[in-house]
Amino acid sequence: MQTRTPYPPRGPVTGTRRDPRPARRRLAAATAATALVTLGALSQGAAVAAPEDPLSQDRPATSSGDEFGWSGPAAAVDGDRGTRWSSTAADGQWIQVDLGSVHDIDRVDLDWETAYASGYRIEVSSDGSSWSTAYSTTTGEGGDESLDLDTSGRYVRLAATRRATQWGVSLWELQVFGSDGAGDPDPDPDPDPTTDGLLSYGRPGTASSSQEQDPSCWDCTPDKALDLDPASRWATSPATGWVDEGWIAVDLGAPAHVSSVVLQWDPAYATGYDVEVSDDGSSWRSVYSTTTGSGFKETIPLDADGRHVRVHMNDRSSAYGYSLWEFQVYGTGGSATTPPADPADPDFDDLELVWNDEFDAPAGSPADSSRWHIDSGFPQNGEQQVYTESGNGFHDGQGNFVIEARRESVEGREFTSHRMNTSTALNTQYGRFEARIKIPEGQGFWPAFWMMGSDFLEGRPWPYNGEIDIMENVGLDPYTSHSTLHAPSYWGAGGHGGPATLPSGAKLTEDFHVWAAEWDSDGIQFSLDGVDTFYASKEVVESTRGPWVYDHDFYLILNLAVGGDWPGPPDASTPFPARMLVDYVRVYE
Template sequence: MTRPSPRRRLPALAATLLLAVATYLVAAAPPAAAAEVLLSQGKPATASSTENAAFPATAAVDGNAGTRWSSAFSDPQWIQVDLGVAATLTRVVLTWETAYARAFTVQTSTNASTWATAYSTTTGTGGTQNLTVTGTARYVRVNTTQRATQWGVSLWEFQVYGDTGTSNPPTNGQLSYAKPGTASTSQNDGACWECTPDKAFDNDPATRWATSATTGWVDPGWISVDLGATANITQVVLQWDPAYATAYQIQVSANASTWTTIYSTTTGRGFKETINASGTGRYVRMYGTARSGPYGYSLYEFRIYGTGGAPVAPPAMPPDPVFPATNLVWSDEFNGAAGSKPDGTKWTIDPGTGQNNELQYYTNNNNANMDGAGSLVIEARREAAGGREYTSHRMNTGTKFTVQYGRIEARIRVPKGNGLWPAFWMMGADFLTGRPWPYNGEIDIMEVLGRNTLEGYSTLHAPQYNGGGGYGQRYAAPGGADFSGGFHVWSAEWDSRGIRFRVDGVEVFYASKETVESTRGPWVFDHPFYLILNLAVGGDFPGPVDGTTPFPARMLVDYVRVYK
């Protein structure tokens, strides 16, 4: 029997911050560009005015949904961001505060002087607007001409997406995979288990090298790789841990003794850095001279691209599906007779207690039955078991079926009631072989809180973004529906570029791999996952049950399907 999932959830503060995020309504679906990256976060921003010092232009590009730019109370107004380099633009996402613009344009420029209009409206509705734009530009501006309120205009977030041409490394020519590494020091203890140099060259974004906590939190610090033979280096990709270098050099050597610098910076920003640099050598080294904080240096990935060397081909990845995927590869339609149990050839029952201070005990099938009308019923009851006051059910496909990439969907009707927490989600299959959460990765396709069934959540969890800091989106039910009022289809379209989450066919959140790597941390979702259904009771995220919570409470699942 699989271990209960260590699913961590949002504490109250993080939930409050998420509630500041406006409803994600899709005005124009983003293109599935392979290299689409969030370009604007942390970049210089200016504005025509600010309401006061608490609402600067930079607050709209800081990635914090709880801070905002707000203008003076007059028309017109503008806010612009300097992307730093010319980029091929794909979309702009505007998350308005209540003080939104009814009429505005999105403008682009190569010089911050001559502007072209990429989008225009006189009927803006506020909320979150996801706008398709095209063209090449370094500067992007939102120019408002009519306010919708007596106040100014205000944006929680002003996000510009596109491709700078250097965001994606080549798909072949990787020279560093499985090559021996050495470092100034390395760590291997309870705080960072097996954080040795080889982990930066294993193509596993959940493992990392780190300098020793005992002797290595000093400058300089370095890690090098032996490519096995002389190579012509064209590109280096660094995926940093939060312990990154603000100043470092990329160096090459023929003998690991005399080094030549081919790239140098004093403005390292961490996260994912893609460096186009040319050099020749058998050895390549990252030589850090200034750390971002009190800790040492740490890299999840240190990849070298070019020609020559003695490359070892990384394991082949499965091909990306073509969406909409239509080849059904696995399903459960739950068409059994009334009272029959989940199919044991497809599902493993997961009894035991939950996490996150949940109140239920998951029983071995007692709380899951077919209703005879084509649905599985997962039922939460007020009854004692396993030292808990409530029972419910959790089941997974872990030892029966796993999937990497495709469209994963379920048609579900959720219950309403304080403290109820239905979910349809996936866990990285390596959790079953000992990799701890969140290093295995978690993909929450659907979570709904019974206290507010007008909204849902889709979230990713990984080493650098998990629990209350998970990367995700709160969204309203399409068309203003109540999720508890009927069945709805939640789906995830997942490939090597990211995951698109949809409800009833409407996109509610897109997690771009490039954006996540460039702004949050490593992407740990390119490997097999298994499926999970459960109904939790109480806990940190949904809050407590009370006298109004209906028991028994029922989560109905019409089907679960996986398409390639």
């Protein structure tokens, strides 16, 4: 067994964070940009310019299709050369990025994975609909390619015309460089909270129809799009027939100046719609119109006056009706209700320890009941174990908590194991959450360190409450762990996340490792042993996947499952009993 220095070193825990993580968010992007400085300039003693930031960095990206749930297009524009986009194994695949406004474009850098395209085009567009070719080749060689261009556009697309392998095509990074140019202003600006108030929160809404008391959309009434809750939605009713005509309106309570409207669409979105205003809720005037609505999150800048605001839809994107997670109106005036404030973002360089368990109790003693609630009973996800209240979770007397999976018959099940959570002791929002764990190896094991939205305890079903998986492992693959987000529009195998491996290529099962998540209002940075592995950006998720449902309290969970939909069942080679050892769990804010 290879010996490694534990991270961080085990020792006394004080009230402040002892060893802030050296790898900061965006480190990978800064490193990649720095590498663009030429050796020629250095050898001649020339002044070195500041690293050039890609216009494409963390911008919304879409694709023709993705090979895996974790290899989506956002992974190719995140500045992290350890994450990638990979397409399905077919010709004609593409990936595109929305730069937010029209830019002059002078270079595109491609960092290909082994599955590269020998034939492809670089295309640009000002509207995401009409495309022109800026570069084309049939002799691409893969690796790192830097393409000098002289063009402009808001959207940049790589369209593969010929695969070099039997697989699809895959990019570690697609980076677009250039300047602001003389294009249009950003059509999707975020509302300015210093000048624009949220006028629609809690105001009464009406709609052409609503999908009520339907198992697929329970009470999807207009107020659900106005409640600032990204996991509840309004939808038109199938009872009246899903037709192209539909609308949702809000009464702001008093005359208002409207500066923007934000729409977070469900997959049932409108390609054609008008934003209308009215003084009396009867006579409407259009202040914005489109026939190329793209779904997901759309921010529409306006300069309009009225008491009532309506989204009037006339062209469906699917066979269903229309549905919005959020319909937000910003501006001044009206009769606004102030929404509850989120906690302040943490300063990840200056955190305090607010909750922890070092597991220093005597050998054989159970988990501290003041910190942990013990789950029992039958699991979900096709798992084969039963969770017991005692016996499968205990301290080893050496500073670790043992979660033990056994082959034993209990309550009609062939296996037993342990799961515990902090729902009775810790429910919180934002901070750094970390655990030092040694995971077992073997077919059918599924160890996890994860977080569940606390409103699950109040009856909100999964995945509407949100789930943050800091670490999951499939026991047959001891080299890889996974960090994943689950929400109403992306869950299960379609969750938003990425893998993590050790730089040495060693097994994760050979020693303890620290898995962590740093979570604030912008997103969640996952790491393994202090090295950033995957960043979930709120902006990118809302623009490419669906609603961001993580700005509320969550609680922590530790468990070791046996079998299930993902790892499959254990077999004759699976070693029992198996132990997941937890050295500590710490929460910093």
